[in-house]
Amino acid sequence: MKNYFNQLPLSQKIEQLAKCRLMDTSEFEDGVSILKGKNIVIIGCGAQGLNQGLNMRDSGLNVSYALRQAAIDQKRDSYNNAISNEFKVGTFEAMIPKADMVLNLTPDKNHTDVVNKLMPLMKKDSILSYSHGFNIVEEGLTVRNDITVIMVAPKSPGSELREEYKRGFGVPTLIAVHPANNPHNNGLDLAKAYAVATGGHKAGVLESSFVAEVKSDLMGEQTILCGVLQTGSILSFNKMIENGIDPSYASKLIQFGWETITEALKHGGITNMMDRLNNAAKIEAFKISEELKAIMRPLFQKHMDDIMSGHFSSIMMEDWSNNDVNLLKWRAQTGETIFEKTPTTTDEISEQEFFDNGLLMVSFIRSGVELAFETMTSSGIIAESAYYESLHETPLIANLIAKNKLFEMNRIISDTAEYGCYLFDHACKPLLNDFFKTISNNHIGEKFLNKDKIDNSDLIKINE
Template sequence: MINIAKIYTEQETSLNPIMGKRIAVLGYGSQGRAWALNLRDSGLDVVVGLERQGRSWEQAKKDGFEPVSTEDAVKKADIVIFLVPDMAQRLVYREKVQPYLREGMDLVFAHGFNIHYKLIEPPNFVDVYMIAPKGPGPTVRDFYVKGGGVPALVAIQQDTSKNALSKALAIAKGIGATRAGVIETTFKEETETDLFGEQTTLVGGVMELMRSAFQTLVEAGYQPEVAYFETINEMKMIVDIVYEKGFSGMLKAVSDTAKYGGYRVGKEVINDEVRQKMKEALDRIRNGEFANEWIEEYNRGSPALKQLMNDVDNSLEEQTGRKLKELIERGKPKS
């Protein structure tokens, strides 16, 4: 039997559990800016806490906030929201948050990595919960401003107050997520499925599939420009249709030749061997092997990640894409 997820909407939620509380948003990047602006526009008391006076500090000031240091934000906060990068959270917590925690405070996360893998282990006198929007920060802000919202996941890790879910849903409401719907999950499920999706499809799988297809055509003697359009550029159009109308809608939108060719070859490319590799990737996520590997890589200064970025930046497919960008932009409809 399939478990039906619990979905919370506008009618079931209220801002009351967090009204009058001081909310510290730590970080003012993609998600941080969106959350801070949306929560403020929802009538909540928001302070932005930052590590240094750089571009984010200036942007926050431009947006009407009076940013303060991370420590000062935490000292006066009732709710602390971690929206700094995953691998920076542990150090920020230990040095700038943990010393100032008081009974009754809340720690809030947008991703479960640090809690699930015990990089951060909060004391038992605070509530710990998560709201994970299923979209990038600019979209979270854009949808909110236009009267909509990006769906989100909600999870409770530590419910000392016995009111953590109500507060978590209030935060979700404040950023606009309940306008679409908020699905209840756990830190474990969110973390493991998020990492799996990133590795096997959204970042790792899709990118390598497109690059491999491009390279196969170029190595066979086809022009890079033609190969780019066929294996990379058109991916967005196909994914957009899937997003809007599902797989069946996408199949109805393409030719019968494309349908049959996809049916005939798709499962040969994504075969049992690939699915076994996906299972192995999931095993590494679930047993903590990936987390340990990433922590070690990060602590060394991320040399492998920097090499990947350099390789991609200098690849033929990326050079071809940059060359074709003007042509692609020229054909976009003017808004």
């Protein structure tokens, strides 16, 4: 197999990278009708597989699960997830030949093996769906000509997808049709109905391409969504300990600070987040974030270049073939960091205190979001797509850290995201050594006090 993107003519690369359109709510008036009565079989019952299946069933669709025989015999988590939620479960051989639509929601590294097992079993003119296009774009898997290939990618972890659906809403969702596999020209209608079934139409749906989804998703998760949060967590915590801040307080400030700070980002963007600081702190956070951008910009660009060329995918797939030796080593190393091992104080930290004593964290968020967006758009990814993979998703990932620190973030995100996160983290930390020598307690751990005199021209520049 060859990288699909790298085989495209330049004009098609540009066209597919730039494909991203916010769809009108009127385009979803048919609801799930095209999928009514179809036998929908999901492969994989992890966070995305289970929660997408629950939403689709609650939307009136017929959903069941196909698992490997070993997963059933050994009653693995995937089997227990499906059975405990009263879904029908069977082997590939029992379930796939009857399926009208198959959802491949297994980890990226399993996709080629899974799809190659599925295709001989899938009936003619059936549908294959993904929630991430890595297998098509980076691995270049060719799917049987009669099969319609679509993608429906909720822009959140699976747990958040379910919670938003239960409260009558949804999460923004990206949909796409693989140009090489749309034999009946109904791929978009199928993807729209799938998005309705998971609740995405209530939060906004972007019609995109497999290429744009993969390239923007890889960039976002490696940098601001996971990489910056991991690097910022470990280095900021270590700095507070070095400066004499109580470890349990430092642990709580970091673990729950990202969630609180990015909640302001969610409701009003970077401007609203910065407005939570006093004027002097806002000016200092702006200055520091500009320093961070200057330091990290070449690294962001390197990640984008490696994603576009396929270099990132190739080295990650080498690790897959080597039994994830690097991924597992880096995961273990993260678990041994002092931040991960330090318990949090039981003392309350107020919402405003997270901002007042977390100026450096605000600076990391501003610099990371803006750098990710700028780097993606300069590479041909349309602004709407870059927005969803930077500013929009950052609060969702921050929520995972609040639940159980970096362990939870790296447990829930995809194996692809986790690998990219570690690559970024290991490269970024040395770059920030000199920068952190200038960081004091009033940047992280204690309040940056306001000043009697503020240069209004500085504030005007920041607020523009």
